[in-house]
Amino acid sequence: xxxxxxxxxxxxxxxxxxxxxxxxxxxxxxxxxxxxxxxxxxxxxxxxxxxxxxxxxxxxxxxxxxxxxxxxxxxxxxxxxxxxxxxxxxxxxxxxxxxxxxxxxxxxxxxxxxxxxxxxxxxxxxxxxxxxxxxxxxxxx
Amino acid sequence: xxxxxxxxxxxxxxxxxxxxxxxxxxxxxxxxxxxxxxxxxxxxxxxxxxxxxxxxxxxxxxxxxxxxxxxxxxxxxxxxxxxxxxxxxxxxxxxxxxxxxxxxxxxxxxxxxxxxxxxxxxxxxxxxxxxxxxxxxxxxxxxxxxxxxxxxxxxxxxxxxxxxxxxxxxxxxxxxxxxxxxxxxxxxxxxxxxxxxxxxxxxxxxxxxxxxxxxxxxxxxxxxxxxxxxxxxxxx
Numbered sequence: 301x302x303x304x305x306x307x308x309x310x311x312x313x314x315x316x317x318x319x320x321x322x323x324x325x326x327x328x329x330x331x332x333x334x335x336x337x338x339x340x341x342x343x344x345x346x347x348x349x350x351x352x353x354x355x356x357x358x359x360x361x362x363x364x365x366x367x368x369x370x371x372x373x374x375x376x377x378x379x380x381x382x383x384x385x386x387x388x389x390x391x392x393x394x395x396x397x398x399x400x401x402x403x404x405x406x407x408x409x410x411x412x413x414x415x416x417x418x419x420x421x422x423x424x425x426x427x428x429x430x431x432x433x434x435x436x437x438x439x440x441x
Numbered sequence: 442x443x444x445x446x447x448x449x450x451x452x453x454x455x456x457x458x459x460x461x462x463x464x465x466x467x468x469x470x471x472x473x474x475x476x477x478x479x480x481x482x483x484x485x486x487x488x489x490x491x492x493x494x495x496x497x498x499x500x501x502x503x504x505x506x507x508x509x510x511x512x513x514x515x516x517x518x519x520x521x522x523x524x525x526x527x528x529x530x531x532x533x534x535x536x537x538x539x540x541x542x543x544x545x546x547x548x549x550x551x552x553x554x555x556x557x558x559x560x561x562x563x564x565x566x567x568x569x570x571x572x573x574x575x576x577x578x579x580x581x582x583x584x585x586x587x588x589x590x591x592x593x594x595x596x597x598x599x600x601x602x603x604x605x606x607x608x609x610x611x612x613x614x615x616x617x618x619x620x621x622x623x624x625x626x627x628x629x630x631x632x633x634x635x636x637x638x639x640x641x642x643x644x645x646x647x648x649x650x651x652x653x654x655x656x657x658x659x660x661x662x663x664x665x666x667x668x669x670x671x672x673x674x675x676x677x
Contacts, residue, residue, distance in 0.1 A: 335466050338466040338467065338470055339466050339469075341470065342466060342469050342470045342473055345470070345473040345474065345477060346473055348477065349473060349476050349477055349480060352477065352480040352481065352484060353480060355484055356480055356483055356484050356487065359484055359487035359488065359491070360487060362487070362491055363487050363490045363491055363494075363557050363558055364557050366490070366491045366494035366495065366498075367490075367494065367557035367558075367667070367668065368668070369494065369498060370494040370497055370498050370501075370665075370667050370668075371667045371668030371669055373497075373498040373501045373502065374501060374667050374668075374669050374670070375669070376501070377501040377502070379501070379514070379669075380669050381516065381669060382514040382516060382669070382670060383514075383516045383518065383519050384513075384514065384515055384516065384519040385513070385514045386511060386512070386513050386514070387511065387512050387514060388507075388509075388510075388511040388512075389500075389504030389505065389507045390504065391504060391505060392504075392507070392508070392509045393509065395509060395511070395677040396509075396511050396654075396657055396659040396675060396676075396677030397511050398513075398654045398655070398656075398657065399656065402654060402655040402656050402657075403654075403655040404513065404652065404653075404654045404655070405650050405651065405652055406650065406651040406653075407527075407648060407649070407650050407651075408649070408651075409527075409530070409648070410532075411530075411531070411532075412527075412530070414526070414527055416523060418513075428504045429504060436515070436519050436522070436523055437526075438523045438526035438527060439526075440526075
């Protein structure tokens with residue numbers, strides 16, 4: 301087979317593939333106009349997604365900044381290293397804090413369940429907060 | 442040379458034609474819609490994280506803004522200590538892979554570290570106990586299977602990222618294995634497989650912590666992870 305006949309064969313293959321493809325598309329969707337309109341909507345959505353990706357990148361940077369800022373604010377309020385503790389604003393009546401020994405978290409796994417209780421010390425004032433330090437205990441009933 | 446370049450050009454034309462053919466507009470639209478939903482959700486979650494941080498920061502500066510709420514604080518060391526009371530935790534091997542007999546034991550959870558967007562990082566130390574692969578294995582692959590079984594028995598360490606989400610009075614902790622390393626070198630090459638199996642099976646469902654407080658009607662209204670603590674704020 302010489303080069304030009306091989307070229308002709310390849311062209312025929314491409315033609316057949318293209319025709320096959322077109323006929324499959326037509327078979328799937330008799331309304332070519334609807335495909336074109338969907339392509340248009342997809343283009344618009346692709347553009348919107350690109351904008352959203354950029355927006356998300358900006359927001360993720362913002363999230364990291366606010367994570368660092370809130371950690372600094374916690375440190376500044378002297379609440380940076382509480383271990384296990386309950387805290388209320390010192391101006392408010394301390395209501396609702398769990399009593400020492402009251403269950404305040406439960407976890408049921410497939411083969412075991414656990415209950416978390418805390419023994420609290422009397423509240424002391426830390427800056428503008430009342431803090432009851434505690435010792436968390438995990439028990440399996 | 443010219444013939445070769447003509448062939449390349451034709452190949453390119455055919456490839457381009459076939460790729461164009463392959464991109465069904467409905468499939469493309471569906472993929473874009475899924476991406477749009479994921480991006481929208483992630484953007485909203487980011488907004489919510491910034492909003493919650495700002496609210497808590499304001500309360501820290503002006504406690505009056507916290508009203509009559511109270512908060513429970515848990516430092517990473519406290520969480521690690523609490524987790525140490527829940528291990529060793531034994532799971533059937535089939536929770537990791539449908540053809541795995543024996544048990545996988547979580548021996549320790551360590552290195553708890555707060556991350557942004559209400560996430561925690563931690564490290565799970567696992568080992569297999571009497572683990573056997575029960576699937577059919579062609580004879581040429583039996584050695585590899587034995588290597589894998591020995592590697593599981595010698596243990597692995599998985600780095601997890603746990604997303605905490607407050608839902609009603611519960612916290613859902615959805616863990617994802619970021620990477621896993623076997624303790625023995627026989628496991629080299631199976632790390633990706635272990636990570637994927639963990640994510641698809643053992644970690645598929647979130648852990649649910651019920652945060653209702655015994656003897657009170659206080660309800661959790663915010664969950665916050667800072668660089669220091671996991672904080673649950675309650676309304677009495």
